[in-house]
Amino acid sequence: MKGFFITGTDTEIGKTLTTGLIVKYFLEEGIDVFPYKPVQSGAIRKNDRLVAPDMESYERITKCTFGEEVNTYVLETPSSPHLAASIDGVSIELKPILEQVKKLRNAHELLLVEGAGGLIVPLNEEATILDLIDQVSLPVILVARAGLGTINHTVLSVMALKQRNIQIAGIVLNQTSPDEMLEIEKDNKRMIERITEVPIIGMLPFMTQDTMDELNVKDLFKNWKMEVLKEDVQSESAAAN
Template sequence: MRGAFVTGTDTGCGKTAVACAAARQAVKEGLRVRVIKPVETGCLEEGNRLRPLDALALAEASADRSPLDEICPYRLRLAAAPQVAADAEGVEISAERIETLVRRAQGQSDLVIVEGAGGLFVPIGPGLDMADLAGRLGLPLLVVARAALGTINHTRLTLEAASRRGLPLLGVVISHTMPDLPSADRANLDLLRRALGPRLLGELPHGADATVPPVPLRTLLSQSATC
């Protein structure tokens, strides 16, 4: 099944930015794209509704006009890990419901992009974390790494976790969330680039207009991924 599960080394590392850029690129190439943000926490309250900003950005980038309940079934108030935010509202997150939505989206599109929350080991519910969900959905991982100090460790941890869980990997995208990096950080990043080799698919420059493709489309559409 064509699609990617966008995860990251951390929260705020650029998953939405990269997923939106990839979606825009695919739409530009004439593909029908569906997006799913299964759980979004920290939603803004607007009257008696909750606005999931990531899901809305993804929907806009992909021109996905599906009902919000299909794009983002779990919209939660608390800006916390999904399990914590769900517990606070007495909500139980169902992996089965999420899988049903993803399978339906796959039947309606050429490419499905799913954005996780936080990183792979973020808890969704008892006995269920983001890595379990990615495995259940059977989508290969697109790992977003933040161009900042600490990213070598975070990226290696994420790739090792993915490998141990047997999750297929499309590759890594570095997102430049900050405008300028000190020279020590740039040197760090060079080492990460060399260490990743072909697993580094691309980089999203800082402030890049969202049409810059961070991932070659053929990679997103490929069925082949490495563990």
């Protein structure tokens, strides 16, 4: 069964928003899609239990409930996973994550796995998010800032993925700030595609919380290269029938 690994050029770059919106889109298309965030740091303690903010965002965006299978490690310290785990007295291992990926891929038509931060974020003393992506063997969607500074971060991230021969489905450019930088953004898109030869799937506009919650994803993705994501999903569904 099919899936994608959503990574980013940075933390707070829009991976969760992108994941939530793509999940919402495929749910509306009648595809059984599931989000998985294996390692969540910066979890919030509510009534003596830790709540993963990214899972809450998936549920708010899609208006669906996904339950505990969304996370494997939920850690309280808002830091890199290796440090949060060490402070919480936990050791992050790739094995249970890979087992959960296998289980969820068998259980659903499409799985979206969200990383933590960017590619060279340590999960423990040895492994990084990039090592996890390598072992999960899913094509990558790279979320990057649309505006100033993105060419360098995005191209470096693509280089790191290509060095490991990891398939990249495409790049999402996210307007993380309300500042209008139309000329820069247009040129960033052109230059990133030119240098990396990876398609830009689409651009996410800067949105208020209300717009995010009530977004018509079909409208939003009208100008996106959704075929990059859909062809694979459809061919997998056809192969399964």
